[in-house]
Amino acid sequence: MRSNSGNHHEDVRTSASDNPDLFAGDGETLALLRATDWMQTTLGPLSHWPDELIEAVRVTIPSKMPMLIWWGPDLIQLYNDACAELIGGKHPEGIAQPAKQCWAEVWDELAPFVNRVIEAGESTFTENMLLLLERHGYLEETYWTFSCSPIRDAGGKVAGVLVVPSDVTARVVGDRRLETIRQLGTVSAANSGTVEETCRAAVDVLSANRQAVPFGAIYLVDPDDAQARLVASFGIGEGTAVTPADPFVLDDNPPVATAVASGARGLVTGLRESIPREAFERGPLGDEVPDAAMVLPLSVSGVSRPTAVAVLGVNAYRAVDAVYLTFFQL
DSSP states (O other), X not given: OBOOTTSSSOBOOOOTTTOTTTTOSSSHHHHHHHHOOGXXXXXXXXXXXXXXHHHHHHHHTTXXXXXXXXXXXXXXXXXXXXXXXXXXXXXXXXXXXXXXXHTGXXXXXXXXXXXXXXXXXXXXXXXXXXXXXXXXXXXXXXXXXXXXXXXXXXXXXXXXXXXXEEEOHHHHHHHHHHHXXXXXXXXXXXXXXXXXXXXXXXXXXXXXXXXXXXXXXXXEEETTTTEEEXXXXXXXXXXXXXXXXXXXXXXXXXXXXXXXXXXXXXXXXXXXHHSOGGXXXXXXXXXXXXXXXXXXXXXXXXOSSOSEEEXXXXXXXXXOOHHHHHHHHO
């Protein structure tokens, strides 16, 4: 019990030990919260948790929206099932982990928002924030809209932070890709002139979205001589395996030869082993260089075999999933 001399009644403290159903219910996250040895954290035993933390847990854990609590000097982390789905490989280790440890690779970006909440007691909000996050086994380009709000203790001091995140990666990346496709749709031989000029115009469009296509090269194919030559490129220096300075025989470049013969797209990997790192221009997302590229045959109406072949780099910060492949095909 906690007495309040200014009132004629007692304020009864509601503790986790008095409420064994605090983490009751179905679901993996709730089971993990029940099984956690809180004595091993700075939060201490459930029976010592303050009312304000108890109430925050009661609001956060059942919510169908992703929500996290960061509590105490170490910002010990609790979150719900909806949040567990968003953070991928950070779960389940993220339960009861200090926030700075769980989000180590992006803490420099998050810290200003958190510090403003803790030090000034102000809520913060940001939209479409880029975070290069490790949650699926690689450093991933992700975008987030989130709010951080103070949780105050009985004395009015900020004791914790309530975080409500929304993963908007699919929308941001999708909108950017659709805009690239829209702009490519305006490129035509009728407007650009020759096929070579059309290829150069397409490269100009693609080079404006190096988040999706970090580098690119287009070859014109001469089927009679079984040769190809580079006509335009971006994001990579000349003279590499994908930007040869001179015309080459198709048989000397199996991925391009296969695309010409089959008319089908293909994925080439292992670029980091065959192309010097310094040949790649630094991308807008970071220092990581592409390790894969899509090889795409390009056809002209009325011509049976591909007239050109595009080699387009794959963003090192995105997985090559069905949506990404569809973008390349379009």
